[in-house]
Structure formats: structure tokens, C-alpha cells
Amino acid sequence: MFKGYLAGLILLSSPVLADCTDTKTTCIEDGGTRYFEGVPVTLSCWKYQIDRQCGSITDDNCKQLRAQKCVQIGSKCRTMLENICTVQDETYNCPVEQCKDTDGIVCGGAFYCMNGDCSQTDPSKNKDFDKAVAGMAAVGSAAADIKDTGGVKAFTGKALECSEDMIGFKNCCDRSGWGLDLIAHCDDDEKKLYQDRNKNLTVNVGEYCAHRDPILHICLSHHQVDCSFGSKLAKIVQDQGRKGQLHIPFGEVGGDDSHPDCRGITPDELSKLDFGKMDFQEVYQDIKDRLNLPDKSTTEGKLAERIKEFYEQHKKHS
Numbered sequence: 001m002f003k004g005y006l007a008g009l010i011l012l013s014s015p016v017l018a019d020c021t022d023t024k025t026t027c028i029e030d031g032g033t034r035y036f037e038g039v040p041v042t043l044s045c046w047k048y049q050i051d052r053q054c055g056s057i058t059d060d061n062c063k064q065l066r067a068q069k070c071v072q073i074g075s076k077c078r079t080m081l082e083n084i085c086t087v088q089d090e091t092y093n094c095p096v097e098q099c100k101d102t103d104g105i106v107c108g109g110a111f112y113c114m115n116g117d118c119s120q121t122d123p124s125k126n127k128d129f130d131k132a133v134a135g136m137a138a139v140g141s142a143a144a145d146i147k148d149t150g151g152v153k154a155f156t157g158k159a160l161e162c163s164e165d166m167i168g169f170k171n172c173c174d175r176s177g178w179g180l181d182l183i184a185h186c187d188d189d190e191k192k193l194y195q196d197r198n199k200n201l202t203v204n205v206g207e208y209c210a211h212r213d214p215i216l217h218i219c220l221s222h223h224q225v226d227c228s229f230g231s232k233l234a235k236i237v238q239d240q241g242r243k244g245q246l247h248i249p250f251g252e253v254g255g256d257d258s259h260p261d262c263r264g265i266t267p268d269e270l271s272k273l274d275f276g277k278m279d280f281q282e283v284y285q286d287i288k289d290r291l292n293l294p295d296k297s298t299t300e301g302k303l304a305e306r307i308k309e310f311y312e313q314h315k316k317h318s
Contacts, residue, residue, distance in 0.1 A: 021052065022051070023052065023053050024050070025049070026049045026051075027044075027048055028047050029046040030046070031043045031044040031045045031046055032046070062090050065094060066092075068094060069095065070092035070093060070094035071092060071093050072092050072093075073093045075088055075090045076089050153265060153266055154264050154265050154267075155229060155230075155234035155237050155238050155265050156262070156264030157203075157228055157229040157230075157234070157235075157238060157262035157263075158227070158228050158262055159226070159251075159260040160192060160196070160202070160225070160226050160227075160228050161190070161193070161223045162186070162189075162190045162193050162224050163186075163190065163221055163222070163223050164222045164223075165220065165221045166219070166220050166221065167221075170186075172187075172194075173190075174194075197226070200232055200235070200282055201230070201231070201232065201234075202226040202228045202235065203226060203227045203239050203243075203250060205226060205227055205250045205251060205253045205262075206224075206225055206253030207222055207223065208223055208225070208253050208254055208256060208258045209221070209222060209255065209256045210222065210223040210258075212256065225258055227262035228262070229262075232282050232283045236278055236279070236280060236282065237265065237273070237278065240277075240279065241265070242269065242273075245273055245274060245277070246269055246273070
């Protein structure tokens with residue numbers, strides 16, 4: 001139910017794109033005579049309130065899905081009108097066809113029937129695939145690190161520092177995104193830290209005063225310290241595993257002292273980590289980008305060749 005207003009014979013409210021019926025009309029501003037540029041106009045009521053009951057005409061394009069015995073699993077309102085949903089998107093789970101016998105071709109996740117005799121089966125999607133792949137990649141990377149270092153530590157990092165000097169206003173820790181041109185006067189480690197930060201390979205350890213005026217005791221140069229790792233996997237396992245789960249800090253940096261600890265994780269510590277509780281969202285896309293998927297046209301061509309070969313073989317046996 002919603003309300004519109006009429007001033008005289010002029011509709012004040014916007015038209016509603018729905019099938020509406022007037023249910024009640026009430027005068028809310030009494031009539032009388034009013035003058036417009038010296039011309040008297042008399043009406044019995046100057047403003048009406050009209051109550052309308054509206055129901056939009058259903059444009060249901062989901063009938064075909066229901067006819068296919070699809071099951072509705074969700075819905076979301078796309079358009080609201082006066083607190084009433086006028087357009088609703090519905091999500092359906094539909095069965096797929098699968099051959100009853102072994103005459104078919106499996107390509108990726110699809111099964112193509114050869115004889116047209118198909119039955120229905122409900123598909124299921126593994127929502128944890130990305131997480132599982134990332135966890136396996138982390139374990140695999142750790143195993144490789146331990147093997148290469150003689151079974152000592154995995155995911156070893158390196159401490160890198162950048163400076164912010166009060167004298168000359170030198171800032172090699174700038175993260176404004178201007179690029180390497182802005183830190184061209186900085187040393188190689190500072191440039192490396194800038195690049196690694198942009199690649200999300202670092203964990204900040206802290207900041208300390210690297211140079212203090214001996215008389216005024218004013219800090220003339222602050223240094224920021226990060227642990228930089230060789231991959232996003234290593235950084236995540238170090239940050240969320242070593243620090244987050246085992247509560248082993250990356251050293252102590254603060255005041256006038258700097259003692260960062262970017263060491264690798266020992267096999268014993270690695271065995272205590274729960275990879276299932278780590279968030280590998282940063283590396284999901286990197287893993288997908290490295291997947292070598294076949295070209296669509298090439299796949300379709302090979303599929304057509306296999307179907308042709310299949311029928312040729314059946315002709316010979318029949």
C-alpha cells in the first residue's frame with residue numbers, strides 16, 4: 001500500500017509501473033475559492049490523498065527451470081518500490097545429464113553422451129579447491145626449502161631497512177606510489193624493500209632511531225625494518241603461522257635498537273602449524289594465472305575428432 005497526492009486535478013506523485021487500484025480517496029485540504037492572477041477558482045477540495053493497492057504483473061521467466069525439475073536455492077530482490085519487491089532474481093540448482101553406460105567422452109568436468117540415452121545427476125562444486133591448492137603449494141614449497149637447506153629451516157626471510165632522514169628531508173620509505181624515480185638516491189636494499197612491499201612480500205617489524213644528535217638528543221634518522229620473503233606463500237606462513245599461531249615474533253625493533261629475526265621455520269615448528277586456518281586469498285589468483293588451460297577452439301576441435309573416431313569404430317563393428 002502506498003499513497004499519492006492530487007492538487008486539484010494535477011497528480012503530484014510519480015506514476016507507478018505496476019497494476020494499481022484506488023482503494024480510498026480522502027480530502028486533506030478543504031476547498032474554497034482561490035485567486036490566480038486575479039481569476040477566481042473554486043473547488044470543493046484543493047488536495048486529495050489517494051490510497052492505492054498495487055501488484056505488479058508477474059513476468060516469470062523461471063518457469064522453464066521449474067519445468068526441468070530445477071530446485072530453487074536462493075533469491076534476491078533486484079528492484080524495490082515503496083518497500084515492495086517488484087523484481088526478484090531467483091537462483092536454481094538444475095540436474096545435468098550423464099550417460100547410463102560407458103559410451104561417452106569425458107572432457108574437463110563435462111561428460112558427453114554418445115548414444116543419447118542419458119540420466120540425470122546432481123552436480124556438486126568443491127568450494128574449497130583454491131584453499132586446498134594453496135595449502136598444498138605451501139607444504140610443497142616448505143618441503144623444497146628444507147631439502148635445499150639440508151633439513152634446517154623453511155621460508156627463510158631477509159631483514160631490509162629504509163631510512164627517513166630529517167636532514168635534507170630524505171625519505172626512502174615513501175609508499176606514495178611514485179615509483180623508483182622518487183627513491184633513486186636510496187641504496188640497493190632500500191630499493192629492494194620498495195619493490196618487495198609493492199609485491200606484498202614483506203612483514204613490517206617496527207621502526208627505530210638509527211642516528212640521534214648527541215647534544216640535542218633528537219633523532220635525525222628513523223629506519224623502518226621489514227622481513228622480506230621470497231614468495232607470498234612464505235610471507236603468509238611466516239606471518240599467520242609462525243607469528244599468528246606459534247606467537248614467535250620477528251625480533252625486537254624500537255627505540256634506538258634494532259634486532260630483527262627473519263629466520264626460517266624449523267621442521268618441528270612446521271609440524272605444529274594448521275594450514276587450514278591460514279588465509280591464502282593473496283595467492284589464489286597467482287596460482288590460477290599459472291595454470292596452463294587448453295585453448296577453447298583447440299579443445300572443441302579435438303573433441304569433434306574423437307566423436308568422429310568413435311562413430312567410425314561403431315560402424316565397423318555393426
